[in-house]
Amino acid sequence: MTFDLRNNLNQVSEIFVTAVKKTADSAMQYSNLVFSLYGIKQLQKYKQQTSIDVGVHATRLLQEGTFDLSQDATFSELTARSNDIEQELLKHENKKNSFDNPFKAKKTSSVCTTNCQGKE
Numbered sequence: 503m504t505f506d507l508r509n510n511l512n513q514v515s516e517i518f519v520t521a522v523k524k525t526a527d528s529a530m531q532y533s534n535l536v537f538s539l540y541g542i543k544q545l546q547k548y549k550q551q552t553s554i555d556v557g558v559h560a561t562r563l564l565q566e567g568t569f570d571l572s573q574d575a576t577f578s579e580l581t582a583r584s585n586d587i588e589q590e591l592l593k594h595e596n597k598k599n600s601f602d603n604p605f606k607a608k609k610t611s612s613v614c615t616t617n618c619q620g621k622e
Contacts, residue, residue: 538598545591552587556580 559577571577 535598538594542591542594542598545587545594549584549587549591552580552584556584 556577559574559580560571563571563574563577568574
């Protein structure tokens, strides 16, 4: 066997490129997770504000003597907006749950291959 510098450099470069690609993929996945979490927080705040608006408007209508809330266009619009936010929030949470956090260690099961009984 002869020492082939070109072959060795080619192998080292392939290892380096693979390591950089794995690191970049993990960073992209983690940044997507961060943006998804930020979107969830914003949607939760928006949902809370919309729920407050629904309650305030319902209280105002009931104080005016309107007991049929389904006839009010503003109330219907607010409840529809609340339902839309809930659906969007559910999509974001499903997306968040589908991400694997690259910085968490994965638990692996260990299999006893020798001396499984604890006897020596």
